[in-house]
Amino acid sequence: MGEGLRERKKRETRLRISDIATGMFVARGFDNVTVAEVARAADVSVNTVFNYFATKEDLLLDRAPEVEELLARVFRERRPGESVLEAVRRDLLDALDTGHYRYGFHEADDAFVRMVESSPSLSARVREMNEARERKLAEAIAGELGTGPGDLTPALVAAQIGATIRTIVGHAVRRMLAGESVGAIAPDLRRQAEHAFGLLETGIGGYCVRPETPEGPRA
Amino acid sequence: MGEGLRERKKRETRLRISDIATGMFVARGFDNVTVAEVARAADVSVNTVFNYFATKEDLLLDRAPEVEELLARVFRERRPGESVLEAVRRDLLDALDTGHYRYGFHEADDAFVRMVESSPSLSARVREMNEARERKLAEAIAGELGTGPGDLTPALVAAQIGATIRTIVGHAVRRMLAGESVGAIAPDLRRQAEHAFGLLETGIGGYCVRPETPEGPRA
DNA sequence: ACTAATTTTTAAGTGACTGCAAAAATTTCC
């Protein structure tokens, strides 16, 4: 069967609407652009927009699933002998060093961050994504350890790791918005991050270490 | 001058609207009650409602400030020789034992919790309140220690404590909504909470201990 | 080309929320 014309057009339309919307939002601010304007710019009706995207926020955060999966993926792909915490720390520091955007400190994306922060509804959505990200990490941990819903530890560890990341990233974003370039604050940020994870490590550092042998996990 | 008729009536009107709205929301669900209906029930115009409350959500969460101040207050009023973490743990366990609602596990308020959970906008507001609560705790800690904005530790500790509380309370709420009575789960909840704070303690337990002498704080 | 399934559009409405100006209530001043 492959992919018919219909499905290709749908994919294209969806992507076009999302792209056009994102551009307009970044340029003029999320709250200063109406869905009607996006629809007009994308040459579709308003209802078509809502046909593809459940809410206005979804126009922008279309790749939310990736973000929400990030921590769980990092956990699952962690190296032998590496704990949850160590894996996340390594990945975050790596993102910081290579300037990758996956945790939120984008090179020169002031505009994007500023737009998100300026819109209450978008900020709310980001909080939702953070929650989902922590929940998925907790599920991944619980799944691998085989713990039941009565054991809160996976959820606790996930929430604490999430809290740490949010604090670090929030700090970085605040300084970026204050005018400092990512390059200038990167070294200090690295130190802060190491210190932050250090705080956690003594408490939960040894939790759920991936075993050397590719078999079952160890508590 | 004291308090004139005008100010008293304002206070009364505000309270009356909020009370009536809360009752309607709990009875029929937040999203199933329109602001217009609340206005009619309170015998005022819709504009008057919005004159007192910025958003529909504010009608319900009028005492949000208390909730947001809670952790900071517990921290400030902690006992001599008590760390931030110890103070919060003591207060939360106390609330659990005495059945106080301040952390969210209300005696028989299924209806209230259920209503909040069923409304996305209310859940979003709760997340905002959690964030504010952690921020205020962080500010209180930083203020007492005299640390600058460059030191992330207060924010990290506050976020981790917040994460722990949210996880515990979330667990309790989930079981409550599943039909278990608060009394039945209280002992288990207590164990869970102790375990949860234990996780944190090894890491940050000694942070910011209140000194025996009623003078400056100690790190 | 015809029919059935699917997508898009049109049309009409709901509900939160805003801005403005008139009306009503309250306080102040005399």
Place this chain on the structure above:
DNA sequence: GGAAATTTTTGCAGTCACTTAAAAATTAGT
């Protein structure tokens, strides 16, 4: 006690996100 100034309340018109139902256009299968 009454006019004037002030504040509160209200009515009205409008914006915007979002919903629902039914026409209209497009595509798929034969």
